[in-house]
Amino acid sequence: MPVVSLSADQTAKRFGVHKAITNFPSSLTPQEEANVKVVLEYMEIAYSPKNNKGASSVKHLCAPGNTFAAPSTFPEADSAEAYSDSHARVMSSLQDLHIVQFDVVVAKENFVSLRYTATGSHIGEPHSGIAATRRKAEWTAAGNFVIDEQSGLIQHWWKDWDKMRMWKQLGWVRPDNDSVEFT
Template identity: 75%
Template sequence: MPIIKLQEQETLARFGISKAIDNFPANLTSQEEKNVKTVLEYMDIAYSPTRSGAAAVSHLCAPGNTFAAPSTFPNAHSAEEYAEDHKRVMNALSDLHIVQFDVVTAKENFVSLRYTATGSHNGTDHNGIPPTGRRAQWTAAGNFVIDEETGLIKHWWKDWDKMRMWKQLGWVRPDNDATEFV
């Protein structure tokens, strides 16, 4: 399947989200396009400084949906709970945003994406650590299952390069700058 790159304007026209997609399948079915739109809308809201939280994303979440990211969001078990937990991260990193979607792909009711995000710890304390003023850039990935009947998010697995982010922000203790992750 051929891969294309979508510029911000193309992604905006096609999906309503103004972020470039570096790698995207050239040919999707109309249903796969709708599924991608649902996921990108969810991500856009979850990373919005003004619209984040469970109430902002609930219209995109199937009843009884599940979420799994035990190493990064162990207390979140639904897409709405993730949005609430992520809102706390957004409060600490007041300029947190997705730089671009590195890869977005879809097949039937599955949507997978990988994205690059950035932010500075200029907001609230994070786990008792006062704002460091440091900036970080990292990647994360999500694999979504869309409910075939409702077109809403039914399940989401998330992987996030949290330790790289935490090291850059000064959130790794006791000696953040000497810590290496292999």
């Protein structure tokens, strides 16, 4: 299947999210289109310091009993709503955090996978006792989603994130980092 790129305007028109997609399948079924729309809307909210007010911000996109797995980055979050809560706390430190673009979005039946580039500056609250460094970071992350076939909502999400790259750029790595838990 050929791959296409979508500009931010094309993505906004098609999915309601104003972010470019660099690599995207040239054709999807109507159900795959709907699944991508749910995932991109979730990501747009979860990565907005203005719109992410925690679990209630994304609840309408999450199936009851959904699960989330990212043990190395958000070990306490076990649902897509809990991730939104945890991410809202990170954004209190990175008050300009946002997704720059979706590098890859792939959909097949009820699976949606994406890789994205994000950026943010530590201009807000202290992070794990580290006062605002005023430093900026850019990093990548990936998510694999399963959409519930009955409700059309997020049933499960696995997340992988290049957290160390982000932390080094922001000045959040301490000399004794081996004894410190990531937060």
